[in-house]
Amino acid sequence: MQKNILITGKPRSGKSTLLQKLINVIPNKVGFITKEILENNERVGFEIETHLGKKNVLAHINFKTPNAVSRYFVNVENLEAMIPEVVDFQNDNFLYLDEIGQMELFSAKFKELVLKYLNSENICLAIISNVFEDDFIKSIKAREDVIVIEISEENRDEQEKFVTQLIRKIEKAKKYILEPQRFSITNSKVELKSEHATRTLVLIDKKWECDCDFFREHQICSHTIATKEFIEKLK
Numbered sequence: 001m002q003k004n005i006l007i008t009g010k011p012r013s014g015k016s017t018l019l020q021k022l023i024n025v026i027p028n029k030v031g032f033i034t035k036e037i038l039e040n041n042e043r044v045g046f047e048i049e050t051h052l053g054k055k056n057v058l059a060h061i062n063f064k065t066p067n068a069v070s071r072y073f074v075n076v077e078n079l080e081a082m083i084p085e086v087v088d089f090q091n092d093n094f095l096y097l098d099e100i101g102q103m104e105l106f107s108a109k110f111k112e113l114v115l116k117y118l119n120s121e122n123i124c125l126a127i128i129s130n131v132f133e134d135d136f137i138k139s140i141k142a143r144e145d146v147i148v149i150e151i152s153e154e155n156r157d158e159q160e161k162f163v164t165q166l167i168r169k170i171e172k173a174k175k176y177i178l179e180p181q182r183f184s185i186t187n188s189k190v191e192l193k194s195e196h197a198t199r200t201l202v203l204i205d206k207k208w209e210c211d212c213d214f215f216r217e218h219q220i221c222s223h224t225i226a227t228k229e230f231i232e233k234l235k
């Protein structure tokens with residue numbers, strides 16, 4: 001099911017700020033964010049902060065480790081010491097990660113955490129690098145259950161609104177899937193009784209398209225997410 005949202009964009013585009021704003025209003029969440037460490041208004045490193053408020057330094061210019069990104073030396077042990085704080089979650093928890101990037105991917109345990117989040121039934125919101133790419137990142141971006149959203153300084157307000165709406169759409173889709181009586185299937189056409197109206201979906205070039213306004217604007221909606229998953233479960 002398309003329930004993993006990946007936010008990407010250039011450095012300083014506001015990815016982490018956007019994620020922080022989104023999770024601030026979500027009560028039941030598990031995950032961590034990465035913050036800059038500043039000294040005299042200069043960035044000297046990065047620290048991790050979990051949903052429980054625990055912090056640890058991920059990378060610093062004064063560390064001496066074999067793993068470096070630019071001028072920052074990554075402390076893998078510090079990162080892996082935080083994983084027990086975020087590895088366990090309930091079915092109703094919202095999951096988040098900042099970020100799936102070069103620093104974090106020095107850790108095999110972090111990769112395991114990423115896959116556990118993405119493979120769960122939970123909604124997951126994560127920042128993913130677009131300046132570093134390896135086979136692991138490529139495989140994640142290629143997953144059928146992810147939605148990749150690119151932000152920039154120019155569109156981040158618009159994208160914040162979109163992601164907020166998308167999270168609600170995914171929650172609706174999860175509900176629809178549990179109520180098969182909502183679906184009526186005829187060949188490559190599906191009628192779905194949503195909360196507000198009966199939506200008509202058609203399969204065009206192996207992709208479901210919907211007649212609702214949200215789909216016309218964003219090419220995705222709760223109805224297409226639910227229908228795709230519902231059809232898959234019938235196979």
